[in-house]
Amino acid sequence: MQKKPEGLDFSTVIASTVHDMKNSLGMLMQAYQQWSADLPADLTDNRERGVIEYESLRLNGMLVQMLSLYKLGVNQLPMRPAWMEVEDFLQAQLARHNEILGSRHITGSYEVEEDGQLAFFDAELVGSVVGNVINNSIRYARSAIHLKAWTEDEQLVLSISDDGQGYPPSMIEDQSDYVLGINMSTGSTGLGLYFGQRIAELHQRNGQKGHIQLLNGGPLNGGEFRIYLP
Amino acid sequence: MIDYSKNRFLVVDDFSEFRTSVIGMLRLMAVKQADSAPRGEDAIAMCRNTQYDVILHDYNLGAGKNGQQVLEELHHLKLISPHCIFVMCTAESSQAMVMSALECEPDAYLTKPFNRASLQQRLDKLVERKTALKPILDALAKQDHRAVLAACEKVTVEHKRFAPQCLRYQANALKALGQRAELEKLLQAQLTDRPMPWAIIALGNLWLEQGKLEQALELFRSAISQFPMLPALFDGLAAVMAAMGEPKQAQEYIEQGIKISPNSLQRQQSLGKLAKANGDFDNAVRAYRQAVDLGQNSQFRDPESHLGLAASLNEQAGDQAPNPRAVLEIRKTLGDLGKSWKGDANLQVRAQLMEASTLIKTGDQREADKLIQQASTQLGELDTFFSAEVALEVAEQLKALGQEEQAKGILHTCAEMYGDDANVMHLIAEQTDDPAILNGGKAAQELNRQGIRLYQQKQFAEALPLFREAQALQPRNISFALNTAQSLLRMLLAQPDPELKAQCLDCLDQVRSMPASDARYERYQKLCNTVAGL
Numbered sequence: 001m002q003k004k005p006e007g008l009d010f011s012t013v014i015a016s017t018v019h020d021m022k023n024s025l026g027m028l029m030q031a032y033q034q035w036s037a038d039l040p041a042d043l044t045d046n047r048e049r050g051v052i053e054y055e056s057l058r059l060n061g062m063l064v065q066m067l068s069l070y071k072l073g074v075n076q077l078p079m080r081p082a083w084m085e086v087e088d089f090l091q092a093q094l095a096r097h098n099e100i101l102g103s104r105h106i107t108g109s110y111e112v113e114e115d116g117q118l119a120f121f122d123a124e125l126v127g128s129v130v131g132n133v134i135n136n137s138i139r140y141a142r143s144a145i146h147l148k149a150w151t152e153d154e155q156l157v158l159s160i161s162d163d164g165q166g167y168p169p170s171m172i173e174d175q176s177d178y179v180l181g182i183n184m185s186t187g188s189t190g191l192g193l194y195f196g197q198r199i200a201e202l203h204q205r206n207g208q209k210g211h212i213q214l215l216n217g218g219p220l221n222g223g224e225f226r227i228y229l230p
Numbered sequence: 231m232i233d234y235s236k237n238r239f240l241v242v243d244d245f246s247e248f249r250t251s252v253i254g255m256l257r258l259m260a261v262k263q264a265d266s267a268p269r270g271e272d273a274i275a276m277c278r279n280t281q282y283d284v285i286l287h288d289y290n291l292g293a294g295k296n297g298q299q300v301l302e303e304l305h306h307l308k309l310i311s312p313h314c315i316f317v318m319c320t321a322e323s324s325q326a327m328v329m330s331a332l333e334c335e336p337d338a339y340l341t342k343p344f345n346r347a348s349l350q351q352r353l354d355k356l357v358e359r360k361t362a363l364k365p366i367l368d369a370l371a372k373q374d375h376r377a378v379l380a381a382c383e384k385v386t387v388e389h390k391r392f393a394p395q396c397l398r399y400q401a402n403a404l405k406a407l408g409q410r411a412e413l414e415k416l417l418q419a420q421l422t423d424r425p426m427p428w429a430i431i432a433l434g435n436l437w438l439e440q441g442k443l444e445q446a447l448e449l450f451r452s453a454i455s456q457f458p459m460l461p462a463l464f465d466g467l468a469a470v471m472a473a474m475g476e477p478k479q480a481q482e483y484i485e486q487g488i489k490i491s492p493n494s495l496q497r498q499q500s501l502g503k504l505a506k507a508n509g510d511f512d513n514a515v516r517a518y519r520q521a522v523d524l525g526q527n528s529q530f531r532d533p534e535s536h537l538g539l540a541a542s543l544n545e546q547a548g549d550q551a552p553n554p555r556a557v558l559e560i561r562k563t564l565g566d567l568g569k570s571w572k573g574d575a576n577l578q579v580r581a582q583l584m585e586a587s588t589l590i591k592t593g594d595q596r597e598a599d600k601l602i603q604q605a606s607t608q609l610g611e612l613d614t615f616f617s618a619e620v621a622l623e624v625a626e627q628l629k630a631l632g633q634e635e636q637a638k639g640i641l642h643t644c645a646e647m648y649g650d651d652a653n654v655m656h657l658i659a660e661q662t663d664d665p666a667i668l669n670g671g672k673a674a675q676e677l678n679r680q681g682i683r684l685y686q687q688k689q690f691a692e693a694l695p696l697f698r699e700a701q702a703l704q705p706r707n708i709s710f711a712l713n714t715a716q717s718l719l720r721m722l723l724a725q726p727d728p729e730l731k732a733q734c735l736d737c738l739d740q741v742r743s744m745p746a747s748d749a750r751y752e753r754y755q756k757l758c759n760t761v762a763g764l
Contacts (some may be wrong), residue, residue: 023321027247029343034251060343078459081428083394088355097345114392120424124339205424 015070022063029056032070043047049138054138057100061132065195068128071142072198079122079202084115086156091148093130101145108134108199110147117149117192119156121203121229122227126158129196133225140164155210156229161218166173196227232357237263237283240275242292242321248342253288255346259353270295271527279308282673286340286355289320295527296493302334303529312367315356319344362389366399368471378403402431410436420614425453427460434466438473446470447750451477461487465497477508486518490624495524502538515541521575522563533577536567540584544591550591560588577614579605583627590631602631609636615743616640616705618648622657629661642667646706647744650675674703678710685713690720708750711741713759723764736762 032052036044052130071077090110094101101108130147132165141162148159177183179197185189193212200210218224236390239261243251249266256264265280267273276282289377297318304310318336337356340349360367366385380402382396396419404413413713417433420426430460437446450466457463464487471480481504488497496519505514518539525531540560551628553559564581571577581604589598616624621644628637641662648654649671659668683695697714704710719733721727739757744751 024342026321027245030248030251033343034247034254037254038627061595075458079457081424082426083424085391088351091351091355092348094349095347096345100346118394122343226551 007085011073013068015067018067019065019069022067025056025060025063027122029060031059034055044100045103049102053103054135056101057097058135061128061135064128064172065192068125069195069198070172070190077092077125077202079125081120081122081203081218083118083120084123084190086158087112087115087120089119089123089127090149090158093127093134095132097134097138104138107144108140108147109144111149115149119149120227121156122199122216125199125202126229127211128228129199129227130158131202132192133196137162137223137225140223141220144220148219154206154230157226158229159218159224161220162222163204163220164222166216166218166221167214169216172214172216179212182201196225200229201227232354234259234353236260236282237261239435240276240280240287241266241284242268242270242281242285242291242297243288245270252349258346259350268299269654270300272311273300274307276301277304282314283313284317286317286319287336290319292467297336298334299528301336305334306529312370313360313364314519315353315360317352343613346417351494356737359392359395361470363395363399365460370399373595375406379407382661383584386688398428401429404643405432405436410440427453427457427462430457431460431466434463438466438469441473441474443470443474447474459490461491461497461507463487463496464490465500468500472504472578477504478502479617481508481510481513481650485513492520493524494537495521499532499535499538502535502542506538506542511542511546515546517541518542523564524751531570534569534576536563536570536601537577537580539563540567544584544588547591552588557592561583562687574610576614576616576620579608579612580624580627582608583624583631586631598631602633602736606633606636609640614745615643615647617745617747618644618654618657619653621648623659624644624656625661638662638664638667642670646704647708647741649704650678650707650709671704671707674700674707674710677703678713681713681717685717690717692718694721705740706707706743707752708741708744708748711737712750712754714759715761719757722761726764731764732759 036049087110090096090112094110097108100106105117128194134145134147139159141164144163146161148161150157159209174183175193178190178193179196193214196212202211203210210227210229213226213228215224215226216222234256235564239253239256241256241261241264242250243266245554246268248266253264253266257331265276265282267276268291270287272292273285273287277285287297288302290619291297295303301318304316310316316336316340317338317340319340319342321342331719337360338352339611340352362742363385366378366482369375369381378399381507382400386393386396397416401413401416401519404410404416414433414436417429417436420429421433430449432732433447434449434453437443437449446466447470450470453460455468464483468483468487469478470478471483472676479502484497484501484504488501491497498517502514502517502521505511518535519537521532522551529648540563543556543560543563546552547556551557551569564585567577575661582601586598586605589595589601601721615621623641625637625640628634628640641658643665645655645667649658655671662668677696677700681700683692684693684696694714694717697710697717701707701710701714714736714737720739722730722734738754738761741750741754742753746755
């Protein structure tokens with residue numbers, strides 16, 4: 001790359017910068033965790049801590065999403081599906097948000113339809129989608145977030161629901177626009193949905209592609225995000 | 231709650247803050263024994279002295295070896311047992327997964343940054359899995375592949391959720407046992423429903439081995455549209471193309487794989503070899519140079535990269551003298567080869583011939599003659615002969631250096647040792663039309679063929695004289711000697727006879743110069759040991 005800087009297109013510049021940013025952010029988060037672990041509890045149990053942890057995880061998620069979208073664009077996103085225990089997967093998603101959920105007094109729970117249920121998907125990619133959705137839900141939830149997994153027409157369905165106000169009705173109505181990327185410019189939520197849809201679509205079986213869906217109501221009577229994986 | 235107090239942990243990361251932070255998390259999980267290291271090289275050294283239960287290893291460690299290379303070396307050197315949990319920590323795990331070789335995967339990837347809850351959740355699950363798979367891992371540690379198969383069946387029944395893992399162990403065991411039909415069935419059954427990358431590659435390689443080239447090609451091609459970032463698929467395609475006699479296309483595929491994952495020594499080496507064979511010396515030089523570089527700190531360094539680099543630099547200049555920089559690089563490369571593989575006389579000979587041809591081009595005939603003289607003397611004293619491939623290369627070199635007689639001698643030995651392989655004879659015929667070399671083995675080969683037919687019908691006593699006669703005609707032929715020895719062994723097992731035993735050992739001794747790289751070497755050693763022990 002250093003040999004001919006005039007040949008660099010801007011998306012490559014962004015991608016490699018995002019990569020560096022992600023590393024820096026990682027170091028920051030690590031240093032912060034280290035530092036706060038050494039402080040007495042009454043100094044760290046405050047609102048600012050929650051903000052730092054929440055926003056840094058959110059930033060991290062956005063950077064991952066950006067990098068993945070870039071790679072999707074240049075057909076370089078590695079897809080490595082494998083058999084995965086769904087319960088493990090859901091637990092791992094909650095564990096990543098453990099501190100934030102705790103500091104915001106939100107209960108995170110999960111349920112799987114059957115014990116030891118296995119599913120075939122790329123845990124890394126789907127994990128970044130679910131992680132972003134959880135992060136979003138944390139902002140809107142009052143006191144609870146619930147993850148659920150079940151099978152519908154031989155497809156795995158993962159849902160993330162909260163007890164917040166739910167999605168604005170316009171978003172529910174226009175969701176196909178969001179997933180097509182048409183409404184991308186209206187805000188970060190749109191880009192997140194677009195990302196989720198693309199990752200879902202990468203999962204295919206016998207010609208059937210995955211997709212996402214937004215609902216209101218849900219088990220906690222708030223918003224519900226579903227990702228269908230064939 | 232899983233008790234980690236008795237487990238030994240190793241944390242490897244180039245950032246000290248990260249090491250401290252992870253060890254802090256481990257302490258909160260009641261871990262008592264946790265070591266840490268900044269570099270992969272340190273990790274390997276530490277694993278020599280300590281059996282770790284869990285290794286948390288960063289993927290990208292800056293200048294030295296990366297996590298994948300460390301993992302491969304730990305496996306190669308047998309420094310970690312199958313029971314050890316190896317977790318690859320990455321800032322961007324998708325990237326590391328792309329790089330990962332499919333044969334040697336870590337137990338898990340953990341994306342940085344992670345918190346204590348994530349670490350504990352992941353480790354708990356891994357411990358649970360390793361515990362459930364213990365019967366398989368025990369068998370694997372003993373390299374008892376039959377026991378692995380039995381254990382897989384048992385674990386699949388007892389822990390249904392680990393069935394996918396069991397399948398993979400099962401496939402590896404079937405491969406090790408050479409049970410190709412069962413392996414093919416298992417892989418195909420897997421792939422009809424779900425396209426698992428490991429199974430695709432295993433099936434493609436199996437078909438390639440069996441010569442089902444069209445099927446392998448179709449499988450790899452369709453997989454690439456789904457998994458465009460898997461370099462192993464391009465390796466497979468390149469191998470298929472090479473087998474189909476399309477070296478140019480093979481090179482193109484390898485180049486695509488290298489674009490995705492440039493830091494693979496073996497891949498650069500294959501590219502060098504293909505490019506050199508295609509006469510594309512610029513690319514050959516580049517690839518071999520990379521391979522030499524990558525090999526510097528690697529367990530898998532291979533002298534063929536050095537020889538390939540020197541040869542390609544030499545060829546790059548055509549009939550002209552290579553430019554001074556190239557001459558310097560050739561000298562340096564061959565010097566490095568001489569130092570690194572000091573005791574290997576075969577390599578010395580090849581390096582001397584290589585340097586001689588450069589010297590001739592630069593006009594230094596006298597120095598060249600000296601080297602050729604040295605090489606000729608050494609050639610006569612080699613303990614082990616070259617592989618067929620190398621022998622053909624050396625013969626060609628000798629001929630180019632005007633050493634016709636020596637070249638013939640090499641071809642003669644090559645024809646005697648490997649002449650029952652039609653491919654080898656075909657290549658020899660490209661270099662000589664001497665009937666003594668080309669037809670010398672025909673009678674013996676016919677005898678051997680008849681012998682095999684009888685042996686397959688379990689008529690051992692009838693097969694033996696045929697093999698014996700074949701061997702008498704061509705004492706250094708590896709196949710004839712091994713077949714004779716094996717028939718003698720059959721008789722010895724039925725009835726001990728010191729005279730037969732002596733004959734058997736004598737016939738094995740005739741092929742003692744076979745290179746250890748030969749596919750039959752293991753069979754040869756086994757025979758030697760069995761007979762000697764009778």
